[in-house]
Amino acid sequence: MKADPRGVLTGVHFMDGDHACCEGALAAGSRFAAGYPITPSTEVVERFASRVPTVGGTFIQMEDELAASITLQGAVWAGAKAFTVTSGPGFSLMMEHIGYAAMTETPCVFVDVQRGGPSTGLPTLPAQADMMQARWGSHGDYEIIALCPNSPQECFNLTIKAFNLAEEFRVPVMFMMDECVGHMTEKVVIPPADQIEVVPRRHTHKPVDEYLPYETNGDLVPEMAHAGEGYNFHITGLTHDERGYPNMTPQIQDKLVRRLQNKILQAADRIAMFEEEQLEGADVVVVSYGITSRVAQRAIEAARGRGLRVGKLRLITAWPFPDKKIRELAAKVKAFVVPELNLGQMVREVERAAAGQAKTFAVPHAGGGVHNPEDILKVIVEAGRCQTA
Amino acid sequence: MPDSLINDPVNPAVNPVEPFLRSDRMPSIWCPGCGIGTTVNSFARALIDSKIDLQSLALVSGIGCTGRVAGYVKLDSFHTTHGRAIPFATGLKLANPKLNVIVYSGDGDLSAIGGNHLIHAARRNIDLKVICVNNLIYAMTGGQTAPTTPEHSTTSTNPYGVFEPAFNLPHLVEAAGAVYVARWTTFHVRQLTRSIGEAFQKKGFSFIEVISPCPTLYQRRNKMGDGLDAMKFYKEKSKVRNGAPTSEVGLTMTGEIVVGKFVDRERPDYQTLMRAQYAESLGERFVEQAEMVCS
Structure with a gap:
C-alpha cells in the first residue's frame, strides 16, 4: 500500500540524519514513539514530538529506556506502528525488550545512533561498536534485522524500509545509525506519498473462534490481532504454543525458537541490501x-x-x-x-x-x-x- | 449481569466467573491457600457487576505468581517482562484510548523492579487500573525479601530477619498522584469487588492493593499457618478505615491491617492534559489521533 500523505513532508530539504529518520518514521505510518533523551539520538524524538500532534499521534517521554522500549510494544498491540530511539547506554537498557519483541513477534523499530563506548563513553562522538550488541544483546537464541544508513537521505529511505521489514517479518528491526550520519546535514528528497511503498500489518481476518495467535501457514510469520477487537488472545514472553499459551517442553521450545530464527534466516537473501x-x-x-x-x-x-x-x-x-x-x-x-x-x-x-x-x-x-x-x-x-x- | 446468574437457583453448580476464565488452562499454577485466585474471583465479579464492555478490556501482567493472572483470564491479555506491565499498559492505552486497561501484578513486580514506572504512571495520571496483589514476598522465585516484606519477618534472603523498612504502597502512590487508592485483604472479597468496580468508573491512575496469603513461603517461614489461618489473621487484624491518611496505613508483621478506600479524588488524566495542551498551542494545526490500526 502507499504511504498516508498526511505524514509525508514531500519536498527537497536540507536536513540532518536524525531528523530524516523521524520523517522516515512518519512517512512509514508510525504515529507512536516512546523515548528517553540521550545524545546523539535525541533530535529524532524532538522532531517527532513537534510533528506528531499535527499528523495525529502520540509521543511520550518515558522515565527510562526500559519503559520506552516496552511502551512502544504496548502501542503496537493496540494497532500502532511504533518505534523508540536511543544510543549506546540506552540501547543496553533496551536489550530485555528486544528479546520480548523477538519472542512475542512484535513488529517495531529500535533506532540506535551509535556513540563511543563502553559505558558512558563518548556521548557526542561516533562509533560503530554496538553492531554485535544489536545482534546478540538479549539473552537466548533469536534473529533480528539491522540496517545501516550512510547519509541523511538513507536515514529517511531506510527508516521506511525498517518499518516495512518489521511488519513483513514481525520482528524488531535495529536501525543502526552513528553519530556522524545522525548529525550530518545534507540534501534529503522526500517523494510524494504515492511513491512511498508501505507494508501494512499482517492483521488477521479470521473469525474469532478460528484465530490462534501463533499459528503459521507455511511462511513462518503468524497473523496479528490487536487489543479491543474481541479475539481475547494471550501474549507472553514465556515459551508458548500456537494458542499463545505457556508451554515448558523442549519440543515446543525447539519448534518456536527455530521458527523465530528461520523466518529471518530463510529470507536472508531477500533482506540483504548492499551497494x-x-x-x-x-x-x-x-x-x-x-x-x-x-x-x-x-x-x-x-x-x-x-x-x-x-x-x-x-x-x-x-x-x-x-x-x-x-x-x-x-x-x-x-x-x-x-x-x-x-x-x-x-x-x-x-x-x-x-x-x-x-x-x-x-x-x-x-x-x-x-x-x-x-x-x-x-x-x-x-x-x-x-x-x- | 443479574444476581440470578451469580446465585443461579436452577443450577447452583454453575460458576458465574467461569466465562471470564480460560478454563482450558486450569488448573492454575497457584498453591493451595494462595489468595491470587480469590482476587481474580473478585475481579471477575466486578466485571459482571459493572457491565463493562468486555471487548474493551485489556489486562497486562508482569512477572511472578500474580503475573500469571494474564494467562488465566479470557480477555486480551499480555504477560510482559518483569516490572514493565505499567509501561506496556501505557502504550496500549495511549495508542487506543478506548481500551480499558488493567494492570494486574504483584508487589515485587510493581514496587521493586517496576517501582519507577509505578510512580511515574501515577504522576502522569495515566488512565490505568492497577490491582496489586501483595503477598509480602517474592513467591515465584522461592520466598525472597520484597520491598513490602514487613520488618522482623524471615525470608530466604533475610534468614536472620528482615531489617530494612518496607514500602507503604498506598502512601507511595497517593504521594505520586493516584486518583483512587484502596486496600483490602483476600478476606474482604465483597469490598474488593466493589473497589474494583469503583476504579472502573474513575478516569485516571487507580491503585488497589490486596493483601494476600502465601502459605507456601511467607507464612511457612514465619510460622503463620495455612491459608485458613491467614483468613483468621486478616479477620482479626483488619480495621476498616475509609479515608484514613495513607501515612498511617503502613503494615507490620503482626499489627493492625488498615483497609478501606483511602483516596478518591479528581485530577485530569494524561491524555486529557495532552489534548488540551496541543489544542491550545497548535490551534487548528492540532490533529486528533485517529484509530491507529494499521491494516
Missing part, C-alpha cells in the same frame, strides 16, 4: 557500512589511482549477515578489508563467511572520530600484495 562497485575482477574488496563507508570511498579511489583492482561492498543490511554474498566473493578475490569504528566486530563475520577462501584484514578504530583514509589505504595496499589464500 556494490567494481566487484568484477577485484583483487581486494573493501567491506564497510555507515559513515565508515564514506571515508573508505576515498581510500578505495586512491588505491585505484595506484592501479590496484579494488571493489566496494557496502553493507546496508548488517543482520542477517549476508554470508552468501561474502562467500561468493571470497571465491574470486584475494582479500577483504574491513574498516569499522570498533576494534573488530563485523570483520569477524566477514572472516567467518569467507571461510578461509580469501584473507580478511581489519582496520579497527576505537571511535571518537572517523578513520584517516590513509590508514585504510595502507591496509588495502597490504591486502593487495597478499597471496591468494
